[in-house]
Amino acid sequence: MNLRTMNSRRMLPTLPATSVLTCVLVACLTLAASPALPSHASAQDVQVTGPLAGAPAVRRMRIYREGRLQLQPGFAITLQDQFDKAMVFTLQAQYHITDWLGVGVWGGYAGVHLNTDLTKQIKAQGVTTDRNRLSLPDRANFDQQIGQMQWMAALQLTFVPLRGKLALFQKLFVDADFHIFLGAAFVGLEERADVSSTGCNVACLNDSQTLRSSRVAIAPTFGAGLTMYLNDYLGLSVEWRGILFAWNRSGTDESGSPNGDFPDGEINSSDRFLSLNHMFQIGLTFYLPTEAHISE
């Protein structure tokens, strides 16, 4: 294992951002300028004439959401985790004003936490010196200094732009809809408590490693999902959710220096970095009342 400190922040050569943007722009313009493409993007060019002209796209559609209460217990797992992977037990209650718009609350409790491979590596092979003693007082306790999401609650609006059905192997036909949502989330966080290396000896720093502080982060949340309806009142939902907030995931001193983006000898709020926290959720959806309306 290499013990040297790497001074260079980026080891990977990359094209300048302008070059990448230029490539993407050229690709988009080329595609857009292609004479093969239709002059406008529109719904499929089904030319409906005769008795179907002017008729609604779907008749006798089951209105699963409008005027109904949706209850959805579920299970979520966080994605792209650096140090801690959380398994979250979720519950959602939502009232749908129309078939395409709902308002509700979502909450989750992170009951299980798993160390990522990086955390295990640091626990096994991390090196503590006088230079990094504040960030890593004792490698064996590294998993006790990392930040964790404990619970989440969100008030959100759900928008259902697409509604349809799908066939699996031409045998199983189920109604389905696609939804997106946007809201405000409150996230209960547990992070390493603030500590300063000034006047704190080795024992003090070792003790500080496992001290925790809790706070609530207010963050935007958004995502998208697909619901498949098994009958009038029961469905299966899969969903991706992102929650954007700043936190100190590693419990280390990374920033705060007045001279730039360097450690300042303190672990505090200046060491929090904005990150989009992903999670994937699967849930069982119940609708009340249990009977769905049928459109004209």
Next chain:
Amino acid sequence: MKKSFSALLVLLAVVLLPLAGGTPWVQVARAQMDFSLDEAETDTPPADDAQSDSGADMTFDEGQAEGGEGADFGGGGGDVIGQLAAEDEGAQGATGDAAPRATASQEEVYAVQQVYALRINRVELLPSFAFTVNDPYVSHTALGLGLNYWFTNVLAVGVNFLWYQGLSSESDLNFFVRRSTRLAVPITEWQMGAHLNFTYVPLYGKFSAFNQFIFQWDAYIVGGVGLMRTRPVPVIDPEIRQFSYQMRVAFNVGMGLRVFLSRFLTFFTEFRDYAYLEKFENLEVALGGQRTDASTWFASGSTLVNNTTVQVGFTLFFPFTFEYHLPK
């Protein structure tokens, strides 16, 4: 005069008899009209004849008064939509649908609709943008181009090409870990990937947007084998070590969603995992003259790497048009 008197009696009879209870032929005519309306517009059970009679009479009278099209309307000839709707929907108001049905009799409605866009014997071109989602250290973004040939409506064979070099970006995490824990995480750089793959469409459907537009879509699974050109990024001993790109055999499997914007243009998004055996940089630095020996730069053994990628792009089907083999 006698003829005129006889004609007057007949005329009086015609006018007065309906007021007294109706003549037999008038009753027959009413019965036919009632029957037609019941069949076309209502699903009233026989036990409710009295109620349905009165309702049908009112509806019919309104139709007569508005346009005098009661014969066509009541007869229901050619009104396939109305009959189908009546069979399925049960009782519904008749007045709202009366107007468009005057011209509906010349149209045809098919019990089974044709597949919206046939794929068989068509070539699909797929320009795309790709990015990895499972690597917290390096974001491997790429520009992609794929080509598929559909030899059935649900099976295709194709190639997929991804160009990564110069488009990847390294996250701050690697630097922070090095600084805070004195651990270096070996990373790699990718130049390109070329893959042979098969595509199968097991799932298809359609979505309506706000009950106005219908979008056909399908979901597919894809898998295959290919080559990737990668090299380690010198992190452990960057002053000495320089790596060149080497070929790796990569297997891929994934699933995607394709939304038809027209019969030849679709939007697609795909989730695919490229798995291959990677040779990372050696975490140990040899001492002395061996430090410059390139054979000591690679770690012993290989590591299985999963490159989970999301691809987003458009597909173009060639030729743009096609003919259905079977009639509607």
